[in-house]
Amino acid sequence: MSDDTNLSLRQRKFAVFGNPIKQSRSPFIHAEFAKQTGLSLQYRAIRVELDNFERAVMDFFKAGGSGLNVTVPFKEQAYQLASRHSARAVRAKACNTLRPEADGVYGDNTDGIGLIRDMIANHGWSLRGVRVLLLGAGGAARGVMEPLLRENPSALVVANRTVAKAETLAKEFADLGQVVGKALTDLASELPFDVIINATSAGLKGETPDLPGSLLGDRCCCYDMVYGAEPTAFMRWAAENAAWAVSDGLGMLVEQAAESFYVWHRERPDTASVINHLRGSLAAA
Ligand code: ATR
DSSP states (O other), X not given: OOXXXXXXXXXXXXXXXXXXXXXXXXXXXXXXXXXXXXXXXXEEEEEOOTTOHHHHHHHHHHTTOOEEEEOTXXXXXXXXXXXXXXXXXXXXXXXXXXXXXXXXEEEEOOHXXXXXXXXXXXXXXXXXTSEEEXXXXXXXXXXXXXXXXXXXXXXXXXXXXXXXXXXXXXXXXXXXXXXXXXXXXXXXXXXXXXXXXXXXXXXXXXXXXXXXXXXXXXXXXXXESOOOSSOOHHHHHHHHTTOSEEEOSHHHHHHHHHHHHHHHHSOOOOOHXXXXXXXXXXXXX
16 A cells, blocks of 8 residues: 555545535645644545535545534534534534534534634724624524624624514524614614624625614724625725724634634644735735
């Protein structure tokens, strides 16, 4: 047997399942983390047919796979499939991280902590005692509700195009802090906010909710959970309205990956160098 074959047999196998998956940066991120920590692993991006998620997961683990990330549109299915969940996955009702166990599959969700680490540790923003506006009430918003509220903002307003979804989400998390649901069209009378987070998918169509600039308080920090080579429509809106700081979601992507890496390997990789590298390759693209 060649040295290469020996190496690939020893390597633990990981992957991210999604559809589409072509643009995934996760193989690069996990390869960088592995280099840093000296672990030998294989991490692939795999496109899974929309009706074949459960079977694909089970086959991957049966074949000796050690862990999976799960992305759009399978996170809720991953939650259903898991037989044991972390507390944060239960709150999110979605999983982006899976690990096989003796008698089933363990499901976790690292998206929320990824956002919080990027805002607080990487950007130096604070959520404690400040007013936070979360735009959107879909899966992406749900996934960050618990970690946001655990930072004890003075108020969290969830605003959505479909108001009923914002109200439902607010009720569901009311045990964790001061949170209300509102319609996007009903924000004009709100006091200004210190932090505004975009968790809508409007940006995928190059759009951003039409909101009054008066929502931005002095030194308002604006965060878009998506990223790209160019500033998103939401980021441009924030800059035009004199936001103090504006960020896309590239750091959140790397931080959620680092937390998944920790769930699997109990090692904490350095994220800053990986964020910088990805930022450079986005700019060069
Ligand atoms: P995700 O998993 O990305 O959160 P989702 O669960 O489909 O995807 O949720 C998409 C979110 O973006 C929802 O809050 C949606 O609002 P509705 O609940 O009213 O559909 C919001 N959204 C999508 N396009 C939007 C747009 N053009 N303007 C405002 N909100 C939009």
